[in-house]
Amino acid sequence: MFERRYLPVVVVLLVGLLAAVVALWAVDRATIKPSSAATGGSMSKDKYQWKLVTTWPKNLPGLGAAPENFARYVEEMSDGRLSIRVYGAGEIVPAFEVFDAVAQGVAEMGHGAAYYWKGKIPAAVFYTAVPFGMTAQEINGWLHYGDGLTLWRELYAPFGVIPFAGGSTGVQMAGWFNQELRSAEDLKGLKMRIPGLAGEVFDASGGTAVRIAGGEVYTSMQTGVIDAVEWVGPYNDRTLGLNEVAEYYYYPGWHEPGAMLEFTVNEQALSALPKDLQAIVEYAARAANQSMLDEFTARNNESLRTLLASGTKLRALPDDVLQVLYNNSLVALDALVENDPMAQKIARSYTAFAKDVRAYHEISERAFLNARDKVLPPVDLTGQ
Numbered sequence: 001m002f003e004r005r006y007l008p009v010v011v012v013l014l015v016g017l018l019a020a021v022v023a024l025w026a027v028d029r030a031t032i033k034p035s036s037a038a039t040g041g042s043m044s045k046d047k048y049q050w051k052l053v054t055t056w057p058k059n060l061p062g063l064g065a066a067p068e069n070f071a072r073y074v075e076e077m078s079d080g081r082l083s084i085r086v087y088g089a090g091e092i093v094p095a096f097e098v099f100d101a102v103a104q105g106v107a108e109m110g111h112g113a114a115y116y117w118k119g120k121i122p123a124a125v126f127y128t129a130v131p132f133g134m135t136a137q138e139i140n141g142w143l144h145y146g147d148g149l150t151l152w153r154e155l156y157a158p159f160g161v162i163p164f165a166g167g168s169t170g171v172q173m174a175g176w177f178n179q180e181l182r183s184a185e186d187l188k189g190l191k192m193r194i195p196g197l198a199g200e201v202f203d204a205s206g207g208t209a210v211r212i213a214g215g216e217v218y219t220s221m222q223t224g225v226i227d228a229v230e231w232v233g234p235y236n237d238r239t240l241g242l243n244e245v246a247e248y249y250y251y252p253g254w255h256e257p258g259a260m261l262e263f264t265v266n267e268q269a270l271s272a273l274p275k276d277l278q279a280i281v282e283y284a285a286r287a288a289n290q291s292m293l294d295e296f297t298a299r300n301n302e303s304l305r306t307l308l309a310s311g312t313k314l315r316a317l318p319d320d321v322l323q324v325l326y327n328n329s330l331v332a333l334d335a336l337v338e339n340d341p342m343a344q345k346i347a348r349s350y351t352a353f354a355k356d357v358r359a360y361h362e363i364s365e366r367a368f369l370n371a372r373d374k375v376l377p378p379v380d381l382t383g384q
């Protein structure tokens with residue numbers, strides 16, 4: 001039985017315990033307050049680990065540099081609070097399953113080309129390349145100061161995926177061919193690795209477009225599975241060794257005048273980040289986007305010089321080939337937007353922006369390049 005004489009002792013003990021709890025709470029607040037104020041009051045110290053899956057072989061220069069740069073920018077800007085590990089194609093998922101992996105949360109992020117998802121999302125082709133469409137500079141304008149990015153996010157919203165521009169190669173090359181193209185007749189019967197809307201244009205022009213990921217284009221060409229391949233341009237094509245499996249190198253890249261890559265982010269993963277880390281993801285993507293164009297601009301020239309020195313034969317696409325490809329591009333675009341309200345909406349925005357920017361570039365970019373060629377001596381990279 002409890003004895004009344006112990007009551008004062010119990011009361012003292014309880015009061016002491018209460019005082020200790022209050023003291024600990026006060027110490028805790030005093031400790032948290034200054035650090036919280038010093039960091040702006042909103043920064044969480046939680047650390048996040050993300051996976052970023054790509055459609056490229058691991059460490060592929062050029063295209064594969066964008067996700068590596070992005071991960072490094074994020075790591076540095078967040079002081080290691082958001083750490084992103086980059087995986088090459090096939091390490092977690094194959095190249096053409098990157099979008100689904102991000103949508104399903106297998107990985108928080110992806111890097112690839114939107115036109116790889118054409119079978120699932122036909123209008124995605126607008127976000128890699130439109131044949132005879134806008135250049136890198138023009139597309140970046142449409143995305144970030146026109147409706148381009150907003151419409152892209154609307155397009156991917158049903159999949160719980162948020163896209164960001166993920167780099168541009170600039171104007172690509174038309175590709176590698178194992179025979180000369182003297183007229184549009186020579187397209188007939190050719191099997192070519194050429195993705196996106198351009199693949200349909202190539203089919204309509206008498207050839208056969210084949211869908212092959214970057215890691216397999218060299219072998220496909222070497223073993224005769226295909227007769228021609230477009231990949232990127234001198235810098236990246238040389239790293240894949242395409243000059244070893246084809247003799248003729250054609251320009252210009254009618255099909256990819258400003259081929260853009262994409263970062264894709266799982267919507268739930270992004271919204272689970274604190275606001276400052278969300279901003280870091282956005283601005284790191286913006287920086288990686290510009291960095292790729294800068295790198296290709298710097299490295300293509302020297303790579304072309306090396307290719308030509310190794311025996312590659314440089315050729316311009318004949319005018320009649322370009323005309324046939326353009327005519328079939330219009331048909332392919334009409335077919336794309338038919339019965340697809342979202343594709344129509346994006347096409348309207350893209351076309352209107354392209355029309356206006358083209359008009360202005362007539363008197364700015366083109367007029368300047370023409371003027372420069374009039375006064376400077378001609379140059380070529382063949383050394384002749």
Ligand code: CA
Nearest residue numbers: 230231232256
């Ligand atoms: Ca390409």
